[in-house]
Amino acid sequence: LTQYIPFFISEPPNNFSTTNSRLVxxxxxxxxxxxxxxxxRLAVGGDCGLVIECSSHPQNKATKHYxxxxxxxxxxxxxxxxxxxxxxxxxxxxxxxFFFEYAAAEAxxx
Numbered sequence: 001l002t003q004y005i006p007f008f009i010s011e012p013p014n015n016f017s018t019t020n021s022r023l024v025x026x027x028x029x030x031x032x033x034x035x036x037x038x039x040x041r042l043a044v045g046g047d048c049g050l051v052i053e054c055s056s057h058p059q060n061k062a063t064k065h066y067x068x069x070x071x072x073x074x075x076x077x078x079x080x081x082x083x084x085x086x087x088x089x090x091x092x093x094x095x096x097x098f099f100f101e102y103a104a105a106e107a108x109x110x
Contacts (some may be wrong), residue, residue, distance in 0.1 A: 060068055073079045 004073075073081075
């Protein structure tokens with residue numbers, strides 16, 4: 001037997017988290033139900049009381065999401081690993097040359 005209790009919050013108190021919080025209202029005691037008989041109502045959760053949930057799937061935004069999903073080095077072998085060493089790049093072919101626009105402008109005046 002569960003009792004319907006309206007629940008309204010204009011502003012949450014300081015210690016109330018709206019991201020993933022639950023408010024559980026226990027079912028009324030047997031003495032209270034004998035004194036005032038209310039019509040029976042079926043509520044979510046069966047006979048365990050009323051459960052109110054807020055913001056079931058909050059999402060991280062921008063930098064917070066990036067920092068949370070960043071791959072971290074946790075294994076000792078990975079922590080001691082240094083940067084990758086690549087072989088030096090070969091030199092450019094002789095027929096390749098750099099073209100500078102300001103040098104071309106000085107070479108042929110208009």
